[in-house]
Amino acid sequence: MSEPVSPEAGRQAGDRKGAVRRQGAKPSGGTKRKGAATARVQFHLAVQVVERLRVHSALSHASDSGVVGGILLAHLSRFGKGRELFPAPAVAPDESGEDALPV
Numbered sequence: 001m002s003e004p005v006s007p008e009a010g011r012q013a014g015d016r017k018g019a020v021r022r023q024g025a026k027p028s029g030g031t032k033r034k035g036a037a038t039a040r041v042q043f044h045l046a047v048q049v050v051e052r053l054r055v056h057s058a059l060s061h062a063s064d065s066g067v068v069g070g071i072l073l074a075h076l077s078r079f080g081k082g083r084e085l086f087p088a089p090a091v092a093p094d095e096s097g098e099d100a101l102p103v
Contacts, residue, residue, distance in 0.1 A: 043068075 045053075057067045077089055 038065075 053064055053067060057064045060067065073089055077083055077086075
């Protein structure tokens with residue numbers, strides 16, 4: 001049989017109250033993301049639409065949410081009812097020189 005080990009046996013000389021501290025550990029939520037406020041919305045889309053969205057976002061190096069947000073904003077800015085109530089979004093030109101999705 002092994003002998004019982006006292007709690008002091010695992011402590012090193014400089015430790016306070018025997019607390020184990022991990023080096024480099026950061027508290028969760030330590031950094032805040034800056035940018036526009038977001039809201040969580042759930043859409044039910046056809047399987048083919050989701051597949052095309054994932055391929056497009058992967059090739060664009062963008063998140064699915066970012067791509068969908070850009071598409072919806074562009075469409076609603078041009079064709080949405082009540083679009084005169086919102087300021088016009090800033091638009092970045094794409095590689096062909098034509099206007100692309102809003103930024």
